[in-house]
Amino acid sequence: MAITLNVIVQGVLTGLVYGLMALGLSVIFGVMRVVNFAHGEFTVIAMYAAFILFEMLGLQPLIVLLPIAAAFFVVGYLLQRSLISPFVGRAEHEQFILLVGLATVIVNGLLLVFGPDARPINLPYSFDSYAIGSLFIDKVRVYAALGAFAVAAALFLFFRYTRTGTAIRACADNLTGAAVVGLDVKQLYAVTFGLGLACVGAAGTLMATIADASPSLAQAYTLLAFTIVIIGGLGSMVGALVGGVLIGVSEALAGFYIQPSMKSMFSFALLIIVLVLRPQGLLGRRL
Amino acid sequence: MLAVDGISVYHGDAQALDEVSLTVDEGAIVAIVGANGAGKTSLIRTIAGMHRPASGRITFQGNEIAGLPSHQVCNLGIGQVAEGRQIFPSLSVSENLDMGAMLPRARGARERNRQRVLAMFPKLAERLAQAAGTLSGGEQQMLAIGRCLMGEPRLVMFDEPSLGLAPTIVHDVLKTIRDLNAEGITCVLVEQNVAVSLKIASRAYVLENGRITLSGTGAELLADARVRQAYLGI
Numbered sequence A: 001m002a003i004t005l006n007v008i009v010q011g012v013l014t015g016l017v018y019g020l021m022a023l024g025l026s027v028i029f030g031v032m033r034v035v036n037f038a039h040g041e042f043t044v045i046a047m048y049a050a051f052i053l054f055e056m057l058g059l060q061p062l063i064v065l066l067p068i069a070a071a072f073f074v075v076g077y078l079l080q081r082s083l084i085s086p087f088v089g090r091a092e093h094e095q096f097i098l099l100v101g102l103a104t105v106i107v108n109g110l111l112l113v114f115g116p117d118a119r120p121i122n123l124p125y126s127f128d129s130y131a132i133g134s135l136f137i138d139k140v141r142v143y144a145a146l147g148a149f150a151v152a153a154a155l156f157l158f159f160r161y162t163r164t165g166t167a168i169r170a171c172a173d174n175l176t177g178a179a180v181v182g183l184d185v186k187q188l189y190a191v192t193f194g195l196g197l198a199c200v201g202a203a204g205t206l207m208a209t210i211a212d213a214s215p216s217l218a219q220a221y222t223l224l225a226f227t228i229v230i231i232g233g234l235g236s237m238v239g240a241l242v243g244g245v246l247i248g249v250s251e252a253l254a255g256f257y258i259q260p261s262m263k264s265m266f267s268f269a270l271l272i273i274v275l276v277l278r279p280q281g282l283l284g285r286r287l
Numbered sequence B: 001m002l003a004v005d006g007i008s009v010y011h012g013d014a015q016a017l018d019e020v021s022l023t024v025d026e027g028a029i030v031a032i033v034g035a036n037g038a039g040k041t042s043l044i045r046t047i048a049g050m051h052r053p054a055s056g057r058i059t060f061q062g063n064e065i066a067g068l069p070s071h072q073v074c075n076l077g078i079g080q081v082a083e084g085r086q087i088f089p090s091l092s093v094s095e096n097l098d099m100g101a102m103l104p105r106a107r108g109a110r111e112r113n114r115q116r117v118l119a120m121f122p123k124l125a126e127r128l129a130q131a132a133g134t135l136s137g138g139e140q141q142m143l144a145i146g147r148c149l150m151g152e153p154r155l156v157m158f159d160e161p162s163l164g165l166a167p168t169i170v171h172d173v174l175k176t177i178r179d180l181n182a183e184g185i186t187c188v189l190v191e192q193n194v195a196v197s198l199k200i201a202s203r204a205y206v207l208e209n210g211r212i213t214l215s216g217t218g219a220e221l222l223a224d225a226r227v228r229q230a231y232l233g234i
Ligand SMILES: Nc1ncnc2c1ncn2[C@@H]1O[C@H](COP(=O)(O)OP(=O)(O)O)[C@@H](O)[C@H]1O
Pocket: B011, B012, B014, B015, B016, B034, B035, B036, B037, B038, B039, B040, B041, B042, B043
């Protein structure tokens, strides 16, 4: 029983990082109806960025979290302004080709530069844990989860309380209305894509402390982010976090009690159950 | 103040406007009359920068604006109370008003304009925190007008502002338009209620299948046999 609880708590912590990654996907889709098929690929780039900064400059991931997120914001902003903007509102298959193409370029670039081997970040506290009663919780997971929660909370507050955040919600709510009142939609879309990638940058940096960076993770993370967003409900920010935690727990339990290679099977089973019982996702609005 | 000179607009292959020209003098109320599908909304949205004309010129206070993006057109002082109101249903009334004042020209005067709008529409003041989608049709129209005024427009284009509203509210909306005009805001008015709109208009145009077929003062068009037959059913 204590072991099960331990596994669940670890799963919740990992799941919050998954949730932050999925939050980026959800925000981009919710506002622009663009599905970022390169989401996992960007996550892995962030993991390598954290790895390099640690190996070369000795900077720990928690210190470079915000700088990497900021850099990803800028990349996302510029990417939207240049490459993606012309595809907004176009047919899904055209967006699909663009972003899958981008994903392929990224993965092959990573393979070229880093090779296929996994790159771990060995922090001084990588193997430490907090003992709480009979629970043993990995220190890195606690920090990663706190970091993910803080970034997600900041994003919530931004969307809820700033005028720019409100303007982005307005674009998602009624695009014609946004043009009618003179909102600069292209600019707001670029900010949105930037914020989506900032989530990814932060999530990847935190992920690098609990998983080893490798190009092969990219596709798995893209799929994982989709699964989470669909379970949580497309366009729901809280849904992305809840979905992340559910997937984190299901992976942890499956990995512990059955075997690690089976964990994604359980995530998909969860996805199918949600799709059957509640097609709009746990916290999604009925379409 | 506004001069539209020979603009043609296409939606894909379909032509919506064919060499349309009109002028709007400062301080005027200009009515545009036409059947469904005549191109009235296309005309307003083209002026607003939401469609790009294939040819022709649009000048506002001497500046060429055809082809400018809508946020830049709005920032020159051209506001729109759009067809279907186009409020933000999941945003609160207060947030909707704020969105009208995101234009650089209006940011500084946000609080003053908000007080002015709330004094004008006390119903909105009672519902500031409510989601705009839960308002009644008439309240949504007030919100659409109030949101437009938050942008400090000099010219407001009203696109069927009384569509779907109860008769008493239609009266309020038209009175609001006259009041705003009296305060110095130039108005372009597209109205289902042709008789009333011609009565308050200083100048009017008839749009048919994307072409201007008739123009004159409101009184002239009210007296015109073709207008009376086609739009007033007399
Ligand atoms: N976005 C659009 N795409 C294609 N056709 C359109 C679009 N908007 C309007 N139209 C067409 O253009 C013509 C003019 O429409 P509109 O300007 O809405 O007329 P009105 O406002 O006078 O009813 C109509 O035939 C309409 O079907």
